[in-house]
Amino acid sequence: MTTASPEPVGPVDSSRIPRYAGPATFARLPRLDEVSRADVAVVGVPFDTGVSYRPGARFGGNAIREASRLLRPYNPAQDASPFALAQVADAGDIAANPFNINEAVESVEAAADDLLGTGARLMTLGGDHTIALPLLRSMAKKHGPVALLHFDAHLDTWDTYFGAEYTHGTPFRRAVEEGILDTSALSHVGTRGPLYGKKDLDEDEKMGFGIVTSADVMRRGVDEVADQLRQRIGDRPLYISIDIDVLDPAHAPGTGTPEAGGLTSRELLEILRGLASCNLVSADLVEVAPAYDHAEITSVAASHAAYELTTIMSRQIAASRS
Numbered sequence: 314m315t316t317a318s319p320e321p322v323g324p325v326d327s328s329r330i331p332r333y334a335g336p337a338t339f340a341r342l343p344r345l346d347e348v349s350r351a352d353v354a355v356v357g358v359p360f361d362t363g364v365s366y367r368p369g370a371r372f373g374g375n376a377i378r379e380a381s382r383l384l385r386p387y388n389p390a391q392d393a394s395p396f397a398l399a400q401v402a403d404a405g406d407i408a409a410n411p412f413n414i415n416e417a418v419e420s421v422e423a424a425a426d427d428l429l430g431t432g433a434r435l436m437t438l439g440g441d442h443t444i445a446l447p448l449l450r451s452m453a454k455k456h457g458p459v460a461l462l463h464f465d466a467h468l469d470t471w472d473t474y475f476g477a478e479y480t481h482g483t484p485f486r487r488a489v490e491e492g493i494l495d496t497s498a499l500s501h502v503g504t505r506g507p508l509y510g511k512k513d514l515d516e517d518e519k520m521g522f523g524i525v526t527s528a529d530v531m532r533r534g535v536d537e538v539a540d541q542l543r544q545r546i547g548d549r550p551l552y553i554s555i556d557i558d559v560l561d562p563a564h565a566p567g568t569g570t571p572e573a574g575g576l577t578s579r580e581l582l583e584i585l586r587g588l589a590s591c592n593l594v595s596a597d598l599v600e601v602a603p604a605y606d607h608a609e610i611t612s613v614a615a616s617h618a619a620y621e622l623t624t625i626m627s628r629q630i631a632a633s634r635s
Contacts, residue, residue: 321400322348323386332382337375338403339438340384340620342396345404352399352630353623354433357406358421361602362414363443363481365474367569373601373612374406374438376567377619380612388624390586395620395627401436404428414443414479422447429455429595434626436619439599441569442469442481445554446488448597453493456550456594460498461485462542464581465556466505466527466572470517481569481600489520496521498549500542502584503527503559506572527559527575535580539587546591553588553596553622555581557615565614567606578614585621593629596622 324341338344339355357374364370387394395401407424409417421444428435429451437448442465452459463469463485470486472478478487488494500523508514517524523545530538558568561575601615 319349321397323396337378337382339378340381340396340401343402345402348400348402350400351402351404351431351433353401353436353626354404354428355401355436355438355619355623356404356428357438358409358440358444359406360409360411360417360421360439360444361441361569362411362417363441363479364569365480365482367602367605369602369604370439370441370569370600371411372603373440373599373615376601376603376606376609376612377438377598377615378403380609381616381620383613384616384620388620390582391589391621391624391628393624393628395624398631399627401623401627414477418443418447418479422450425451426454434630435595435597436623436626437595437597438619439597439601442484442554442556442599443479444599445597446479446484448595449484449488449493449552450491452550452552452595458493458495459594460495460546460549460551462500462502462546462551462553462588464502464554464559466503466558466575467556467570468501468504468513468517468522469556470520470522471513486520495549498546499523500525500545502538502542503530503576505574530576530580530584535583535587539584542584542588543591548592550594551591552594555596555598555618556600557598557611558600560614565611567602567604567611568600569602578617581614581618582621585618585625589625589628593622593625598622
């Protein structure tokens with residue numbers, strides 16, 4: 314006879330304690346050390362040594378946590394109360410050496426291994442996009458090569474910057490080279506802007522990536538795009554990586570490498586909701602740089618995207634138990 318799991322501990326009651334009061338955990342959820350387990354662990358990685366332009370994403374995780382104070386426990390778009398369906402907890406931050414990228418990558422991988430080893434799925438708040446590589450390494454240890462949806466203005470499949478193999482522009486080339494991605498189910502979403510040359514697209518295609526540009530989303534609409542992505546992914550274990558610069562700078566000015574012509578926050582959220590039937594094993598949201606933000610526009614958009622991803626994972630966890 315199995316012992317029933319305790320009821321999930323949810324957010325602080327905002328009718329008793331104002332949203333602006335108290336510690337800024339994600340969505341005002343309990344810390345990991347305050348609960349007996351976590352089905353979904355929200356974890357920060359305050360690291361931005363891998364950026365190639367404006368720094369500041371090391372402060373992104375805490376900015377998203379602050380903006381997430383406004384999130385409420387019922388998600389009408391998905392008709393779900395994610396924090397009642399599964400135990401979601403804030404696991405704090407992974408400490409990564411800001412002076413040594415290789416060591417930082419190893420630290421993130423080791424910490425992700427530990428969290429995944431508890432049975433939790435991860436909702437990681439960056440930090441710059443360098444951290445996607447160690448996170449994907451951890452996912453592959455548990456699930457084998459995973460499908461990847463990469464929401465970003467940029468490809469992030471370049472080879473090196475100034476001879477460095479590990480940067481925020483190279484994680485997915487390294488991941489393909491290491492065999493940790495399912496190359497039959499890879500796609501960029503929201504890409505746009507100038508490139509170094511057509512060779513960038515040719516090499517990206519050889520790695521197995523499909524591309525849905527921001528113009529494709531505008532012309533075809535979110536429902537058709539989400540349907541195409543679902544068909545490409547199938548029932549494979551899926552990892553979603555979101556660079557907040559997938560959004561137009563009007564919707565996300567607080568980022569390091571902004572590009573004009575991006576998605577609206579509404580389009581991003583609707584595409585994510587359209588992926589609710591996919592087998593989402595974990596996700597990250599990176600490149601929020603609050604120093605360049607205005608009125609928390611970027612952080613608010615990021616907190617809502619993380620909320621939708623967390624809802625999808627919580628729904629799937631609850632369904633697997635029932």
